Amino acid sequence: RTSGGTREIDLSGSTNNIFSATSISATTFYSGSTDVSDLINQYFASGTGVNSIIQNNETGNIASGLSSIAIGSGTTAGGTESFVIGKSSKAIGNFSFSSGFACLSSGIESFSSGFKTSATTNTAVSLGNSTLASGTQSLAIGTSTIASGTDSVSQGNLSVAEGNRSIALGNTTLASGDDSFAQGFKNTSEESRSATLGGQQNSILPGGTNSVVIGGTGISGNSPNTVYFPTLKGLYITGDTLSATTINTQILSATSISANTLLVSGTSEIVHFAKNSDDHAFEIDVNAKGFGDVNAQHISYVTGAIISTSEESVLLVNIDEIDSIGGDVVALQVLATSGNTRTYGMGIGATIKPIKQLSGTFGDADSISANTIENTS
Known part of the structure; x- marks a missing residue:
């Protein structure tokens, strides 16, 4: 409607209003007595890039990329369709995003957020405090972490994932081998497909391919295909x-x-x-x-450089009777169930002397005969 020579929009509901592109472009909108376009221009303005927008607060924001947006103080949106918000942050890569203080997203489709975080390669993500994702498609989260390998992940404090597809988690860990994993405190995995799991100051050194340390302190190894406990x-x-x-x-x-x-x-x-x-x-x-010919226990014994006065034992039984008050102790006891086999308590080879009795009497003839020992001589 027209009121006093001014074209107005009635929002009371009594009048139907129809908008069209020509009517909107031909009409001036007001907030109170202030032109709405003046309000928009007070806070936002066109950047140097085509279809770009900057927050017009006279604090040095730059939107030089095509369809880019820069909001905050001293921010720069230099990539195509990039977006930056915060203070002194930059979104340089195409389709990148940066938010926070002094953050940088320079890779294509990169993402940085927090305090002085940097995502410098394509599709990299950096979050937290002073983190760096410099490997393609890498992820760095936490405080002062670095993910420099392709597809690598670093999370925690001062952890570094250098190898391609490596993962470093915890405090001051290092995963430098390709496909390696380091987790814990000051643990390192330097060889391909190696891992350190938990504990502290453990490491898989060069040469330890496919090896792992599990827990403990100060354990290191360089043998391949091994697990250290x-x-x-x-x-x-x-x-x-x-x-x-x-x-x-x-x-x-x-x-x-x-x-x-x-x-x-x-x-x-x-x-x-x-x-x-x-x-x-x-x-x-x-x-x-x-x-x-099945043996429950088989012992192959090689003697030492013994002399005629020396003695070695393949099987030594040392019986301590200090707590006994009586009864019998049998050093070797043989039991058998009934069956059709001939069962012997001991079998001795033809060239072997059967028993060496160091002292005392082996047994009297009656006792030996009663217990079916045939040779009593």
């Missing part, structure tokens, strides 16, 4: 063997388990405290399943 003292597997040493590190390998080989260097000890009667410290259950 901190707590099972002295036991490790590498290659095709399971070995025991005094080193406080355990290494496991799947191939060694299938190899059925146990190599012991030093002393391998089983400590067992019985909790009830008929308890067993070590038990072997074997079923021959119809096969012949």
